Amino acid sequence: MTESNPPSSYEAAGVSIERGDEATGLMRASVEATHGPQVVPNPGGFAGLYALSGLREPVLASTIDGVGTKVLVAGAVGRYDSLGADIVNHCANDVLATGATPLVFLDYVASGRLDPAVVAGVVRGAAEACRPLGISLVGGETAEMPGLYAGGDLDIVGACVGACERGDVVTGEGVEVGDVVIGLPSSGLHTNGYTLARKVVEDAGLSYASVPEGWVETVGEAYLEPHRAYVREVSALRRSVRVRGMAHVTGGGLPGNLPRALGGRGARLYEGSWEEPAVFGLIRALGKVSEDEMRRVFNLGVGFCVVVESGDAEEAMAVLRDAGSGARRIGEVVGDGGVEFVPGG
Amino acid sequence: MTESNPPSSYEAAGVSIERGDEATGLMRASVEATHGPQVVPNPGGFAGLYALSGLREPVLASTIDGVGTKVLVAGAVGRYDSLGADIVNHCANDVLATGATPLVFLDYVASGRLDPAVVAGVVRGAAEACRPLGISLVGGETAEMPGLYAGGDLDIVGACVGACERGDVVTGEGVEVGDVVIGLPSSGLHTNGYTLARKVVEDAGLSYASVPEGWVETVGEAYLEPHRAYVREVSALRRSVRVRGMAHVTGGGLPGNLPRALGGRGARLYEGSWEEPAVFGLIRALGKVSEDEMRRVFNLGVGFCVVVESGDAEEAMAVLRDAGSGARRIGEVVGDGGVEFVPGG
Structure with missing residues (x-):
């Protein structure tokens, strides 16, 4: 030594x-x-x-x-x-x-x-x-x-x-029923869910070097896509709109993390209101993973959420659009704790 | 998962x-x-x-x-x-x-x-x-x-x-030749040198449960002695004396760490001017480790050093003594970089 x-x-x-x-x-x-x-x-x-x-x-x-x-x-x-x-x-x-x-x-x-x-x-x-x-x-x-x-x-x-x-400081304390949840797109798995993601690939005997049908990259490249940072777009947003809650969607997915931004309230999210990177579809199909487990393990395409008053939502979306963030309105705050997924979007 | x-x-x-x-x-x-x-x-x-x-x-x-x-x-x-x-x-x-x-x-x-x-x-x-x-x-x-x-x-x-x-902020910038180096005692290995420390015990076939002759504790207890913190005594010192340089003696021992506190100068340390915990003697003897290697791997009993102007040394020692720190004058700052060990103390 x-x-x-x-x-x-x-x-x-x-x-x-x-x-x-x-x-x-x-x-x-x-x-x-x-x-x-x-x-x-x-x-x-x-x-x-x-x-x-x-x-x-x-x-x-x-x-x-x-x-x-x-x-x-x-x-x-x-x-x-x-x-x-x-x-x-x-x-x-x-x-x-x-x-x-x-x-x-x-x-x-x-x-x-x-x-x-x-x-x-x-x-x-x-x-x-x-x-x-x-x-x-x-x-x-x-x-x-x-x-x-x-x-x-x-x-x-x-x-x-x-x-x-x-x-x-933003703790979610001022969040109210009716507030709007805006989702910022993830680049893929980010840094969570790899125990399941790896198991699915290994159980299927799939090589990280393989290119799934319709893909332009290998499975390994998709799995290694770097975690995206939201500093630039969120800083731009906060210069013009009051943000009431923010969640980084990591281990636990949206159900595990969004409630941390809501000061005790819950959220209703619109299924299909954001794009899901192809890597999640591959994992879901290969591993026959239930939707419930997919949601609890992966970010499924939403890497960060901001919560704003409904009257501020339009301006917030405009600022985030100008910042090239790919933001989407993905849901609204409701009274009960937890996250509910509903059709629509 | x-x-x-x-x-x-x-x-x-x-x-x-x-x-x-x-x-x-x-x-x-x-x-x-x-x-x-x-x-x-x-x-x-x-x-x-x-x-x-x-x-x-x-x-x-x-x-x-x-x-x-x-x-x-x-x-x-x-x-x-x-x-x-x-x-x-x-x-x-x-x-x-x-x-x-x-x-x-x-x-x-x-x-x-x-x-x-x-x-x-x-x-x-x-x-x-x-x-x-x-x-x-x-x-x-x-x-x-x-x-x-x-x-x-x-x-x-x-x-x-x-x-x-x-x-x-203390960076060692104001350190001058003739400044006094005060050593604060370590509790043992702290958190460095374990690759060598473990190898010596394993090569000797010694159990961590054994109690070496003249010891009251097991080898395992001596090896696990917690790293000592110096916050209390150093904070007390700084309230009354200007400290010119400070070194935390970790991996690299005194030769590797004390120069980091001296702003480009060196130090002459008096051998035997501080107490060496028994654990180092055991390692030295069991592993036939050279003194040079002992000094480069272990703190050998000095966990933290403070450097003060020679005129402040007496007051510094008094404050540190009152704080029950076990401080010793262990050396002085010299012009050349590096650490030299000399007889005396």
């Missing part, structure tokens, strides 16, 4: 990523490219520093999450690069859903046997996902732990911290 | 921790006990909210880290509870070393097959470690990932966010 002097604020536990390595050089350049003037220089520092400014009553929003068994799909396909964007976008959306603006991100990559090029690819992907969202990648950790992780398998974890004015 | 409606702000990916379970009930009570008035209530929220107050020019300090293969020792001994304190204290010290006060913590626990009692024990331990440090445990994630982790093995990751005034 080699313990090394951690390079810059990028710590290495039990393993050194070669500084001279080309992939690592690109990684480092990508990470530094996320550092705006608010990152306080702290070479070799023990934590990443970020100057918070412009807030009178700042509230911090913090989250930690992993990409789950999507890493096993990446391993089967042999392409890990997109997992960096997955974890950044997943964490950023969680922060966003509280009303805060995501500001800093930290990554943790662990493996039984670290391949420096793979790790560098993941971190570079994370940095490249941070940049358009205005997020600074201020720290990370890589851990090589033989005996804990099998072979070359990885776990990828991220933490994101954001902030907003106390008065801009 | 079951995806569940995430309970409170405690998210579960791919697994539900039974809400009615006794261990989980205790976990939840412990987590809530860390929530002071600055935690903004957000039941079911997608990120933990914390109101930052009293800072004119706030700088956030963020870090992410894991407990590494200390989990494998915990698995061998069958006692995971102390790992929660390990990850909290490790992360809190990293934040502390930048000059910031640790404020919020988030945990991530992943396993191939989650044992709810084990996970609840880890989280409860984390919460109980947060409380005396004034840290709020505002979120966490548990992930069950069969196929990625072997059997009941766990990975435990934590993220900590702190803050301070911009002017209170």
Whole structure:
């Protein structure tokens, strides 16, 4: 085992990523490219520093999450690069859903046997996902732990911290019956439901390299489609319309997540009011998965929901349309808790 | 696979921790006990909210880290509870070393097959470690990932966010030749060097249940001794003395970490000027490990260093003594980079 002097604020536990390595050089350049003037220089520092400014009553929003068994799909396909964007976008959306603006991100990559090029690819992907969202990648950790992780398998974890004015926090408290639920399209599975999604493909003996009839991409490409971030469109929306509730649709699907945005109320969603990516139809058909289970495991095409007063819905839709978000009115708030699916749309 | 409606702000990916379970009930009570008035209530929220107050020019300090293969020792001994304190204290010290006060913590626990009692024990331990440090445990994630982790093995990751005034950031920039290095005692291995520490025990055929001659505890107990936090004593010190540099001694030992606190300068450390816990002597003797390797892998008894101007050293030592810290003057700053060990002390 080699313990090394951690390079810059990028710590290495039990393993050194070669500084001279080309992939690592690109990684480092990508990470530094996320550092705006608010990152306080702290070479070799023990934590990443970020100057918070412009807030009178700042509230911090913090989250930690992993990409789950999507890493096993990446391993089967042999392409890990997109997992960096997955974890950044997943964490950023969680922060966003509280009303805060995501500001800093930290990554943790662990493996039984670290391949420096793979790790560098993941971190570079994370940095490249941070940049358009205005997020600074201020720290990370890589851990090589033989005996804990099998072979070359990885776990990828991220933490994101954001902030907003106390008065801009959105908890769903002001949501009222009759409010409109707007859905923002997902890019596919995002980072949830991979235990079932993988089982269905494996049970059917389908290769990740195969291209289903009528598709232009492989199953592996569809499964690895990165988690989409909603920071840009939701920030645009909040500049002109008051948003009463927001939900990031992750594990638990719409029934598990939308109620978290409704302050104790429920929602009626119109079946067919949004487009379902083809990957869900494949899983449903291959695995003969019940509609109820599909809804509880997958986002089914809606990655993020915003709830607005019905009188604001038209303006909200116009702003979201201008932002190229692909937003749809997908339902309305009702008095009872839970989510009900009804025909129409 | 079951995806569940995430309970409170405690998210579960791919697994539900039974809400009615006794261990989980205790976990939840412990987590809530860390929530002071600055935690903004957000039941079911997608990120933990914390109101930052009293800072004119706030700088956030963020870090992410894991407990590494200390989990494998915990698995061998069958006692995971102390790992929660390990990850909290490790992360809190990293934040502390930048000059910031640790404020919020988030945990991530992943396993191939989650044992709810084990996970609840880890989280409860984390919460109980947060409380005396004034840290709020505002979120966490548990992930069950069969196929990625072997059997009941766990990975435990934590993220900590702190803050301070911009002017209170400590980067080592003001460190000068002749400054005094004060060492604060570690409790043992903390969370680094376990690959070597485990190898030595395994190669020697030693059981974690055995009690070495002259010891009152087992090898397993010594190996699992929790990482010590230095928040209380360092905060007391900073109220009365200007601290020029701080280092958390983790992977890389004193040679790898102390220079990170010295703004490009080096240090001369006096051998024997601090006490070395017995666990290091055991590892050195059993594994015939060279002194050079011992120093590069382990903290050898110094878990945290503070650097002060020589004229402030006496007052600093007095404050640290009053805080019951066990501080020792262990060396001085020299012009050349790196760490040199010299006889004396």
